[in-house]
Amino acid sequence: MIRLVRAEWTKLFTTKVWLGLLLGGCVMVGGFAALLTGFAGNAESGLPGVGTPEFEQVAFSQATSATVLLLILGIIGMTQEYRHRTATPTFLAAPRRWKVVVAKLVAYALVAVPFALVLLAVNVLVVALYAGARGGAPSLTADNVEVLATSGLALVIYALIGVGLGALLRNQVGAIVGALVYLFVVEQVIRSIPATSGAYKWMPGGGLEAMTATFEGPDLLGAWAGGLLLVGYGLLAALLGTLLAVRRDVV
């Protein structure tokens, strides 16, 4: 199994997809953190001012905007085997195919840890410098550290969900577009309609919000319960993918 995990890392780091997604993530997280800090305390924006604990918690949760990129990383990691037809040599090397899915889950969850640390570092750095320049340098209080920890965890879990989703759907473009439409359209509608908003807390977006939300929002699970819910979604997708999709004939 360790061999298969290392094979996945070799696959990942011998193309440049990871670099593009990581750099894109840094730009995204840095941009949002800067934007937020810039509008802090602005009456029209409704954001709390720099130096307040409320501002710091919102500002330190900006790395979660990159969850979608780690989701895509996981999806690509699984679906590229079908897109470039390398599923053939991969399954020749590991004819018990569930092992490939497990190896990818482990490999991408572990690789997401340094990715998350880089994104968190960008987040902290931008907020510390910019807010510091505006006269309210944040400190790493226990509450702030907890926000950073749950944000990083959410990033890792979303890479896991991406692998599971890829195993289930197999089609790369379909899986990425489907995931984006679901997260940014379907769930937002469900969240905003009173009749269905009660179900939102049990959904992947609700789980993410439970982990990282610092604002008053809809009814949500606790942070850890939200995280467990997300891990459950990732593993369920991987299990269904292994049972239904991955075992199908490779043509």
Added chain:
Amino acid sequence: MRVEVRGLSKSFGEVRAVSDLGFTVEPGSVTGFLGPNGAGKTTTLRMLLGLMQPDAGTATFDGAPYATLPTPLRTVGAVLETAFHPARSGRNHLRVYCRAAGFPLSRADEVLAQVGLTDAGNRRAGGYSLGMRQRLALATALLGDPAVLVLDEPANGLDPEGIQWLRGFLRHLAHEQGRTVLVSSHLLSEVEQTVDRVVIVGAGRLVREGSMEQLRSGADGAGTVLVRSPEVTRFADLLRADGTTVTTEDGTLTVAGTTPAEIGRRAFAAGVELHELRSRTSGLEEIYFQLTSGSEQFAAPSPVAQEAVR
């Protein structure tokens, strides 16, 4: 290591791709797996390698199905379609499977050298020519130094020099090193000089299994011979006298169902002057065509028939 296929069947919807197919591939020899396009060759090989699930039947390596082999890449090397990530270099492609199977990464360079790709190893596989892709696929199959080699149409895209090299390479692996080699092709002529045994399939069924010698002996006298002579008419009448099929055109004769030696003997006996005497199709090709004719899944109508429809 002996490869055994028994009662293998597979359908895709209504289409029966492989039907109760059975054959054996022996070690120490090169076996040709022959049949026209759509005869079920690739489907059979994919079932053999555990990539497709058969509806019925078994395919085993010394009694064990592929999925149960403890070290699959050390046991079987397969050249199927050429599947690479276009942005990954050939060397890194090989390293991925070194990692997966636990081989030292130096194996990647060894097999690159073995197939003559050392200089192209660091280039993106997406930029490889068809022939280079085939060589990289072969290198992937050789990583584990396997006892069995399975190749699906490996000559596709290779230049004549590459085909020559592949022939010698496969014969060396089988004859000198005692490995089991199964190589598929839709052209008998392509593998005629390489293979010791043949398994011929048509429409998913076994048509003929045996040694090349057996096939050749059955093919004796089945070829067509071309004759050029200033005395075409006399010679044609002479040949026709005992029922031989002869067609004449522009001073040449085409004689079916014979050998150049037989025609030469008869010309000499009758004192007919010959300007050219050569085999147009070998008996082997005729036999192969007869064995598999009518079994093409996607046979196009002949141009003559199309003309008649208009």
